Amino acid sequence: MTPERFEYVAPASLDEATSTLRDLGDEAKVMAGGQSLLSLMKLRLASPRYVVDLGRVPALNYIRDEGDAIAIGALVTYAELKASALLRERCALLPRAASVVGDVQVRNRGTIGGALAHADPAGDLCAAVLALDARLKLVSTRGERWVWAGEFFLGMYASVLEPDEVLAEIRVPAIAGWRCAYLKAARRPSDFALVGVAVRCRIDGRACADLAMAITGVSDRVFRARSVEEALNGRELETALIEETASRSMDGVDVSGDIHASSEYRTHLARVYVSRAIRAVGAISGPPTPSV
Ligand SMILES: Cc1cc2nc3c(=O)[nH]c(=O)nc-3n(C[C@H](O)[C@H](O)[C@H](O)COP(=O)(O)OP(=O)(O)OC[C@H]3O[C@@H](n4cnc5c(N)ncnc54)[C@H](O)[C@@H]3O)c2cc1C
Numbered sequence: 001m002t003p004e005r006f007e008y009v010a011p012a013s014l015d016e017a018t019s020t021l022r023d024l025g026d027e028a029k030v031m032a033g034g035q036s037l038l039s040l041m042k043l044r045l046a047s048p049r050y051v052v053d054l055g056r057v058p059a060l061n062y063i064r065d066e067g068d069a070i071a072i073g074a075l076v077t078y079a080e081l082k083a084s085a086l087l088r089e090r091c092a093l094l095p096r097a098a099s100v101v102g103d104v105q106v107r108n109r110g111t112i113g114g115a116l117a118h119a120d121p122a123g124d125l126c127a128a129v130l131a132l133d134a135r136l137k138l139v140s141t142r143g144e145r146w147v148w149a150g151e152f153f154l155g156m157y158a159s160v161l162e163p164d165e166v167l168a169e170i171r172v173p174a175i176a177g178w179r180c181a182y183l184k185a186a187r188r189p190s191d192f193a194l195v196g197v198a199v200r201c202r203i204d205g206r207a208c209a210d211l212a213m214a215i216t217g218v219s220d221r222v223f224r225a226r227s228v229e230e231a232l233n234g235r236e237l238e239t240a241l242i243e244e245t246a247s248r249s250m251d252g253v254d255v256s257g258d259i260h261a262s263s264e265y266r267t268h269l270a271r272v273y274v275s276r277a278i279r280a281v282g283a284i285s286g287p288p289t290p291s292v
Pocket residue numbers: 029030031032033034035036037038039054074100101102103106109110111112113114115117118120122123124125161165166167168190191192193
């Protein structure tokens with residue numbers, strides 16, 4: 001399929017991009033890596049009259065040390081996240097999640113800003129930023145505002161971004177030395193997650209502290225696993241506690257079923273991956289888990 005006719009606009013700065021979006025209104029769509037938008041346009045599920053390409057705004061491509069945080073420009077690609085020595089050392093969850101997204105082509109073109117703005121309910125980075133309590137900077141000609149990742153995702157492919165706003169920056173905490181894991185179950189290595197579990201925590205003495213977990217692929221949006229966090233924070237990560245917590249982790253969650261996995265199977269898979277993720281950060285080897 002080919003997209004409907006559209007006009008291509010390539011602003012050279014963030015200011016120019018936001019004024020263009022203000023002037024063109026609902027008929028314009030921002031493009032970053034194009035990995036989701038172009039597919040939708042080819043399928044004619046999206047037919048914007050104007051495509052505003054951010055690709056010529058170099059000021060949106062950086063990874064900067066900001067002391068207790070790391071600032072990431074929206075145009076940074078999955079491949080750049082994966083390769084960043086700063087992130088690997090000080091916020092390893094993000095490169096780990098980025099390294100299992102799609103295939104090499106997708107990772108070379110797809111951007112962190114595009115991944116979050118798209119708000120895919122199976123997005124890998126959506127879970128990572130949620131578990132990290134990241135802050136997102138949204139910019140328009142009306143000014144800028146910061147939102148927490150926990151407030152950003154509204155539902156399936158829906159976020160708080162207004163049509164005239166650009167997601168410009170993502171700030172993640174610098175958590176060198178913390179433990180983290182991103183575990184993903186997919187039918188094939190390059191597929192979207194049937195279940196993805198992002199987790200980070202500190203070990204304080206023998207107890208686990210500041211554990212945060214986010215889950216993707218399971219429901220209509222990524223979500224924090226609050227029951228897991230409440231059950232584990234302040235406790236020693238022992239096998240019996242982990243298994244008990246994982247077995248109850250999907251209670252109250254509206255688990256999706258589709259052609260790839262029934263709701264029952266996805267529930268089972270999510271419990272298995274929650275258990276594996278906790279054991280990974282607790283450095284605990286457990287009983288063999290069912291193969292998936
Ligand atoms: C074959 C294939 C496999 C994939 N596998 C996975 C996978 O395993 N896991 C996964 O998480 N994703 C996967 N994806 C999706 C991929 O992650 C996309 O790259 C990502 O969803 C969008 O990033 P992008 O930069 O390409 O954004 P685009 O496609 O350019 O844009 C996506 C949406 O976000 C908006 N947008 C983009 N940037 C901004 C911005 N800065 N501010 C405001 N709005 C913006 C656009 O208007 C559009 O609505 C896959 C895609 C493909 C094609």
